[in-house]
Amino acid sequence: MPNQEYKEIAEYLVAAEVEKREVIKVTSEIKPNLTVEEGYLVQQELVNIKMAEGKRIIGPKMGLTSQAKMKQMNVDEPIYGYVFDYMLIENGGDLSFHELIHPKVEAEIAFVIGEDIEGPGVTGAQVLAKTEYVLPALEIIDSRYENFNFTLPDVIADNASTSRVVFGTSLKKPDQLDLDLVGATLSINGEMKDLGAGAAVLGHPANSIAMLANMLSRKGEKVRKGNVILTGALTGASMLTAGDFVSGKFDGLGEVTFTVKE
Numbered sequence: 001m002p003n004q005e006y007k008e009i010a011e012y013l014v015a016a017e018v019e020k021r022e023v024i025k026v027t028s029e030i031k032p033n034l035t036v037e038e039g040y041l042v043q044q045e046l047v048n049i050k051m052a053e054g055k056r057i058i059g060p061k062m063g064l065t066s067q068a069k070m071k072q073m074n075v076d077e078p079i080y081g082y083v084f085d086y087m088l089i090e091n092g093g094d095l096s097f098h099e100l101i102h103p104k105v106e107a108e109i110a111f112v113i114g115e116d117i118e119g120p121g122v123t124g125a126q127v128l129a130k131t132e133y134v135l136p137a138l139e140i141i142d143s144r145y146e147n148f149n150f151t152l153p154d155v156i157a158d159n160a161s162t163s164r165v166v167f168g169t170s171l172k173k174p175d176q177l178d179l180d181l182v183g184a185t186l187s188i189n190g191e192m193k194d195l196g197a198g199a200a201v202l203g204h205p206a207n208s209i210a211m212l213a214n215m216l217s218r219k220g221e222k223v224r225k226g227n228v229i230l231t232g233a234l235t236g237a238s239m240l241t242a243g244d245f246v247s248g249k250f251d252g253l254g255e256v257t258f259t260v261k262e
Contacts, residue, residue: 027151058165058227105240
């Protein structure tokens, strides 16, 4: 039997997403002593709710993959959540602003996994050997919490703020690029907001997936063949408003764009 308390917290967060409204963080009143481990138990209940509704997982996503973010949150490893099929926007497509609460966008490199990757002890080199393609992506994060105000267990419970994703259409073999040196710029309405490189993600984006595989192995799970995985932000997250045209340009991987509609 699922823990009823975790299920009720998951329902609280799913309702916030569906109703497009901010809610107070779980640790404020609902469960002040929520731990990281319990945050993942809530997240699993949230995933179960979405799966029961017929939604399909595209793949995990990694968060807090920069040393600065981990230091800010006082953690020694990243966090993960899940991207679902309903979150996908085609390259050059439209993001409906009214479907979200207070969205932000960041540039990322995504991996298409060619073989199962099972921890513990997985290395970045092993990840590259089992990766079919890499591609550029823009992730739209949209915390369900008021003013993006949360603790680490809160954001884990909230599926790591996952909201929408735009994948690019340029697929490259991982050995065609030095992924740690791939640079990206994030622009909104022609104005560059931020830039970064693959090395911002734990030194190399493949290290992010290695860490994911090792974290999943603690609960007997693995990175699966066919997963499309967001490895973490190369840039900072920029706020979005209706009418924005967003572009991410990646060295050797091309451009990803979308327009924010009312």
